[in-house]
Amino acid sequence: MTARSDTVRGANAGRSRSHNRRVVLDKVRDAGKIGRAEIARATGLSTQAVSNIIAELVADGLLVEDGRRSAGRGLPALLYALNPKGGFALGVEIRPDALLISVLDLAGQELCALRETLDTTSPDWVCTRIRDLRDTALRSARVPAQKLLGAGVVLPGPFGTTGLSDSASELPEWQQLDVASWLAERLDLPVMVENDANAAAMAERVAGVARELHTYAYLYFGAGLGLGLVQDRRLMRGAFGNAGEIGHAMVPGPDGAVVLEHAVSRVAAQKHLARRGVHATTGGQLETLYREANPHLRQWLDRAAEPFSHAVAMIENLLDPQTIILGGAMPEGILDHLIDSVTLSEHSVSNRADRNVPRLLRGRSGPMTAARGAAALVINQRFTPQIPAGH
Template sequence: MKSETQIKGSNPLRSRNRNRQAVLGHIQAAGTMGRAEIARALGLSTQAVSNIIADLLGEGLILEKGTRIAGRGLPAVQYGVDPKGGYAFGVEIRPDAIFTALLDLSGTTVDTARTELTDNSPDIVVGRVLSLRERMLEAAGVVDDRLLGTGIVMPGPFGKTGLSGRSSDLQGWEDTNARALFETTLGGAIELSNDANAAALSERLTGVAQGIGSYAFVYFGKGLGLGIISEGRLVSGAFGNAGEVGHVPVLGPGGPVPLESMLSRVSIQSLIGGSDPLDLETLDRLFRERDSRLLDWLSRAAEALGQAVLLLENILDPQTIILGGAMPGSIIDHLVETCPLSTSSVSNRHDNPFPRLQRGTCGRMTATLGAASLVLHRAFTPQQDT
C-alpha cells in the first residue's frame, strides 16, 4: 500500500505501539527499507527503530531481504514484510449472502467464497461467520496465532437513526450491538465498518487508490454508500455512519429526491421493473444490447452523479473520486465518461495528476476484500487512539 502521506512517529514509551505501526507501514509501503532510512522517515532514533525491528522479526511479521549499499560504511540490511507472517479474514454480510476473503500480510488474496444466506438474523449470521472462518483458515493451513483479526462489513447505517428501515438496510440489526456480538462469538481483534468504508480501503491497499492520500469512494451495493479517506485515514464519523451519501437530496425531474433513488441498483430495478433481481451479468448484457430503459436510467444517473460529485469535491477537496462495487464495469465506465463535471469546483484545477472521477479496480468483491483490508490498515497505520 503506497502512501505519499508520511506519518511521523515519536520516541516516548507510551507511543511504542504507534511507532511500531508506523515502522511496519513504511516497510510495507516501500517494499524494502533499512533501519537508518526508517529512522529518518519517521523522526525516530536508530535505536528505537532497531528495537521495533527486533520485535517484528521475532514475531515473523518481517524478514531480512538482502543488503543495499548507500554511501560509506557497511551495506545496510533491508527488511520487508513477510506475506506469511500474518493473515486477515474479511466478511461482507448482505441480506441474502455472506462473502468471505482471506488476505496475507502483503494484501494478496489467498481465498474467497460466497455462501447463500436464507436467515440473516444476528445469531444465525455470527454462527455462520465463525464456521466459515474456521473452514477457510483450515483449508489455507493458517494457524490461529497468525490471524491478525477479522474485518466485518455490512450495509449502514449502524443503530437506529432517521435513515433506518430503508430498502437498502440489513434488516433486523438496528437494536443489536454488532461489535459486541462478533467480539464475543469470534474472539480476537474485530474491525467493524460499513461496506463503503471497507471498499475504499480495499482500493487503497491493492487497487487504483494506491499512492493517493485523500479521496472519496462511491460504493454501489444494493443502495449507495460513500467511503472517505483523508490524509491516509478513514473518516468514520461519531457512530460509524459517515458517508451515507445515498440519502443526500439531488434535483430530479420532479424536484429534490434522494441520490440513491437515481443512482443505485435499486433505482435501476424500479425503472426497469420485474420481480427478479437484476444481477451484474444481466445489467452488463442490457448495456451491451443498448436497452432503451437502461440508457434512460444512465442519462438520469449521470446527471445526478454530477450533482453529487460537485458536492463531494467542494466539501472534501479530494484528489479523486472513485466509483466501484456491485455494478458492471461497463456501466461505471459509461457514468465516468458522461458525468457532467462542474467547473465551479475546487477540484477544477490543472496541478492534480489524478482524474476527478475514475473507476476502481477491485471489482464486485471490493467490500469483501476491504473487510480484510480493515485489519491490515490497522496493522500498518498509526491510530489516533493508540
C-alpha cells in the same frame, strides 16, 4: 452501537512502541522495500530505534529481509519488505440475504472468498455460519488460525436508530447488539465493525488504487449508494458512525430534484429497465446489457449523468479529496461509463493544476469489495498510527 471517543488516552512507553511499529510498517508498506536509515529519516526516529523495531517486526514475522540497495557511496542498505504471510485478516459481510467471507494476507491479497445464502439472520445462526465458513476458508487458504490478526465485519448501515433506518430491508435483530464485542467473544478475535462503503474504501487502500492516497472518497454502489471517507489515512465516521450516507441527498436532475440513489444506483438502473420490460437481477445481466449497448440501459446512463455529476461536485467541494473512487456491485463497464460521462465541474476545488491523480477512478476490488474491505480494516489498522481514544 458505535461508542465515540470522549477522552483521548495518554501515551507511555508501551503505547509509543505500538505507535512506532505502525509508523515503521506503514513506511515499509508504501515504499515496498526500504532500509533502516531511510525509515529513520522519514519518521524522525533514530536509526537505532528503527533497528530495534525492525528486529521485533522480523521476529514477529511481519517483515522480511529482502536484498540490499546501494545508493552511491557507503554501505548498501539492507532492505526490508512486508511479509505477506506474516498475518491474515478475516472479512465478513453480513447482508440480509447472504453471508460473504474473505481472507486477506498482510499485502492485501485475497486468498479465499466464500459466499453463502442466508435464510435466517438471527445473530446466533449467523455466528455459527461465520465460524464454519471461517474454518473452511482458513483450511483452503492454508492459514493457521493463530495467524489471524482479527476480523472485520460489514453490516448494512446506518447504525443506531436514525431517520434512515428502514428496518424491513435490514437486520433488526442486530441493531440492538454491540456487534463488535459480541462477535469478538464468539470468534475469539478482535472485531471491527463498519458499513459497506467505509470497508470498500479500505479495500482500495490496502491493495487497490488508493494504495498511495491518504485522503479520498469512495462511492460505493451497493443496493443504494454510500460514501466512504478517508482523511489522512483514517476513516471519517462522523459522530455516530454514519457519515457518508450520500444516497439520500437531493440533487438536481434532468426533471428537477431527485434523491441521488433513486437516480444513480444499481436498483435505480434495474427499476428503470424493469419499467421498460427488461429484467436484470444480477450484475452479470447488467454487464451483458451494457456490452450489448442496450438502449434502455444507455438511456438510464444518460439520465444518470447529471445527478451523478452533481454528486461528484458536491463531494469534491465538501471534502477536497485527492480523488473519488467508484466501486461496488456495479459492472466495471458501467462504472467506467459513468466516469466518462461525468461533467467535471471547472468550478471545483478539485480542479487544480498540480493534481497527479485523476479526479475519478474506478476501484479494483470487484463485487466482493465489502467483504474484502472488512478484512482490509484489520490490516489497515496495523499500519495506521492511531490517536488512542476512549476507554
